[in-house]
Amino acid sequence: MYPLCLSERLLWLVAGITLVVPVLSLGADYSADIVRILEEKCYRCHGDNKIKGGLRLDSPRSIMSGGDGGAVLVPGKPIDSLLYLMTTYPEDDPDYMPQKGEGLSQAEQALLKDWIEGGAIFGGGFKHEAKPTIGKKYSDNGLKGTYKIVGDAVHVVSKLQAMGVLVDTVNHDAKRFELVYTYTELPGGSFDFGDAAELGEALVKLSLSRTNVADEDLGRLKKLQSIEYLDLSRTSIGDQGMAHIVEMPNLSYLNLRDTNVSDNSIEYLSRMENLKQIYLWSSGITESGAKALRDRLPEAFVVFDTDIGLETQSRRARNSQTGS
């Protein structure tokens, strides 16, 4: 569906405001009013279980750190705060929040607006930064100095984004980056990873799924030693690529689903002792190849078929990884 243009949205907003005038100025309180609304209508997609749009709404700090698109709350300015604005769109707008389930009532919208207008006070000792970094998720604050990033992280992130790489942090940890190349349309043989390498040890997750990445490109991945999670699914990567991957000592997750990797790679894979999860289905690997790998790496979950055990298996693997 085509999103409404801004003026249509504003029109809607104005209509909304006129309707809610009588209930304005309630002196909305974060813990008494706002938490209840967010809990009931937003947490299920923006909490510790699911983090849609890279956004968590279940603590003052996570609300202030925003989502994939940057800040969602500008204290004092409801109109600039997506947290409020998106709840006021028409329900059939693709950006309307909550995306599913019952929307905010007009009284709830008014409370949210009132709270933001009053400075979005969280209470409990939480203080807004004197100079908030609006619209910039990867500000220098917290990155420089606290982590060994080669060069300027903000600069690196914008270079990668300009190439079409999706950049995110893992669990909102500014020291752990995830890069997704899926939408870059780079031709095979031209993946350089030079910019990615500038993130240094902060780069821990890399997805090349559905790209044109070629075996020879993986040779350049070797310098990205900090990567723990590598998704090569639905690419034409084959055994030659695996000869490079074996030199990535920190890999614990490797997805080779729908690739040309064959039993000739089992020898390489079995040398990767840190592997905890390996996805092999619809690759060139045979059942006996998968069995051989299971024997060599008894600690790892080798997922070979699409049976229903898969979900529980990978969940168990995750739990054993986090030790819970």
Ligand code: HEC
């Ligand atoms: C059923 C799931 C669901 C619920 C419930 C939900 N959201 Fe979302 N939300 C999403 C998804 C999915 C995205 C990402 C959309 C995208 O990137 O295109 C998103 C994105 C957002 C964003 C933009 C984040 C960014 O930086 O891009 C905001 C703000 C937001 N939601 C606010 C809310 C608020 C406020 C509520 C509760 C009133 C809410 N959402 C409830 C699914 C949900």
